Amino acid sequence: MTEDLMTIREMCETYEVTPRTLRFYEAKELLFPIREGQKRLFTKRDRARLKLILRGKRFGFSLEEIRQLLDLYHVGDQQMTQMTRTIEIARERLGDMEARREELTQAIDDLKEQLRWGEKVIASMKNEKKAAE
Amino acid sequence: MTEDLMTIREMCETYEVTPRTLRFYEAKELLFPIREGQKRLFTKRDRARLKLILRGKRFGFSLEEIRQLLDLYHVGDQQMTQMTRTIEIARERLGDMEARREELTQAIDDLKEQLRWGEKVIASMKNEKKAAE
DNA sequence: CACGTAGATGACGTTCACGTAATGCAAACG
DNA sequence: CGTTTGCATTACGTGAACGTCATCTACGTG
Numbered sequence: 001m002t003e004d005l006m007t008i009r010e011m012c013e014t015y016e017v018t019p020r021t022l023r024f025y026e027a028k029e030l031l032f033p034i035r036e037g038q039k040r041l042f043t044k045r046d047r048a049r050l051k052l053i054l055r056g057k058r059f060g061f062s063l064e065e066i067r068q069l070l071d072l073y074h075v076g077d078q079q080m081t082q083m084t085r086t087i088e089i090a091r092e093r094l095g096d097m098e099a100r101r102e103e104l105t106q107a108i109d110d111l112k113e114q115l116r117w118g119e120k121v122i123a124s125m126k127n128e129k130k131a132a133e
Numbered sequence: 134m135t136e137d138l139m140t141i142r143e144m145c146e147t148y149e150v151t152p153r154t155l156r157f158y159e160a161k162e163l164l165f166p167i168r169e170g171q172k173r174l175f176t177k178r179d180r181a182r183l184k185l186i187l188r189g190k191r192f193g194f195s196l197e198e199i200r201q202l203l204d205l206y207h208v209g210d211q212q213m214t215q216m217t218r219t220i221e222i223a224r225e226r227l228g229d230m231e232a233r234r235e236e237l238t239q240a241i242d243d244l245k246e247q248l249r250w251g252e253k254v255i256a257s258m259k260n261e262k263k264a265a266e
Numbered sequence: 267c268a269c270g271t272a273g274a275t276g277a278c279g280t281t282c283a284c285g286t287a288a289t290g291c292a293a294a295c296g
Numbered sequence: 297c298g299t300t301t302g303c304a305t306t307a308c309g310t311g312a313a314c315g316t317c318a319t320c321t322a323c324g325t326g
């Protein structure tokens with residue numbers, strides 16, 4: 001079953017990306033599939049990273065930014081000295097993301113208001129129509 | 134004072150964009166500055182739209198997607214028949230955005246957990262160091 | 267009136283994130 | 297054993313979103 005390793009095709013079907021995309025991400029050092037002969041085999045770690053990559057893209061991060069963010073997610077590999085710095089960066093990122101969410105909330109509220117307004121207009125138009133009958 | 138009209142330079146300084154960007158947005162029909170002779174003058178409406186454009190970009194929307202979203206914000210100009218459809222689209226958009234916020238919240242929580250973990254490791258390393266002294 | 271300044275209009279260049287062949291190799295199949 | 301299938305590499309192509317450069321125009325100022 002899920003032997004923890006997936007071929008490129010399986011990856012593509014699972015995550016709805018093209019082979020080109022996966023190879024491209026490897027070239028950019030976002031993924032590190034192992035090799036069986038020539039063939040790529042994607043590990044659990046690669047899949048976790050890919051999910052984060054796709055998520056990052058949905059929020060408008062560039063691949064380079066995503067690469068840096070990904071490094072924050074395997075903090076365990078770091079040395080003590082780098083660790084402190086890494087955490088510092090992570091905190092900044094966290095701040096960014098929370099600000100982003102605030103903004104998104106604002107956008108949602110704006111749109112909701114527009115919707116209410118639109119519905120109100122429709123309602124009043126219906127009344128006019130009714131009155132005209 | 135704010136005569137409701139701004140030159141391209143004022144716009145650039147206010148919103149930290151280049152003239153090229155503003156002209157580009159006009160070419161793409163995202164902005165509609167009025168003309169005084171040759172010169173562009175940006176209205177209150179243009180500024181509102183620009184804010185939404187920049188916000189949209191921060192969330193990874195393409196300019197084309199943003200253009201469509203912008204149309205949702207001047208619902209008032211629409212006809213009744215189109216109105217219903219517009220509101221329908223707006224509702225879908227709203228759903229997207231709320232899902233997006235959910236995802237962002239998840240990402241924030243993930244990162245927070247990583248942070249706590251990192252801090253724990255650092256703390257335990259300090260203890261080790263202390264014990265070794 | 268010469269001149270600097272602000273803005274306009276092409277038009278070509280650039281970066282990012284892949285798409286799209288063309289070609290090769292190696293195992294699997296009929 | 298030839299051929300299809302799956303994946304690999306190399307390399308050129310592409311659309312989006314501007315950057316950059318050259319040239320032109322209109323206006324205020326000394």
